[in-house]
Amino acid sequence: MNHTCPICHTPLPAAPRYPRYICNTCAARATSSxxxxxxxxxxxxxxxxxxxxxxxxxxxxxxxxxxxGIACHADEARFGGIVIECCKQPPAGYWDNRQ
Known part of the structure; x- marks a missing residue:
């Protein structure tokens, strides 16, 4: 089973425990509200x-x-480290104007 980062669509290893996890590049852009x-x-x-x-x-x-601008949730991963997941998929049209 393949997985892609829900934000940038980078291919990532599948992780059934974290179905909406994001890549490290996107995680580095995490901000507060x-x-x-x-x-x-x-x-x-x-x-x-x-x-x-x-x-x-x-x-x-x-x-x-x-x-x-996409709401995410950060938490401790099961065996250590931190995992960030999108709260939901990006809205329709999100990819239309991205470069």
Whole structure:
């Protein structure tokens, strides 16, 4: 089964646990609702989830993020790391004006 990033359509390995996961390139563009760049990481070697504003390092107390205006959700992946998934597919016509 193939998977493509729901935002940029880059081919990715299938991950049935995360059917709407996005690629690392798109994940690097994650922002808060007010457009501030976000970073995500595990709390420590045993896992956990933390998000922060990349400009100040201040904590971002949410899992919600936006990539190219598309609502997404970031969380700890099952075996460590962070996974970001689109909350839904991009709207119809999203690809029409993209380059």
């Amino acid at each position: 007010d457009g501030r760049q976000l970073g995500f990481s595990n709390v420590d070697m045993s896992g956990g989830y933390e998000a922060y504003y990349t400009d100040t390092g201040a904590p971002y107390d949410s899992h919600d993020c936006w990539i190219d």
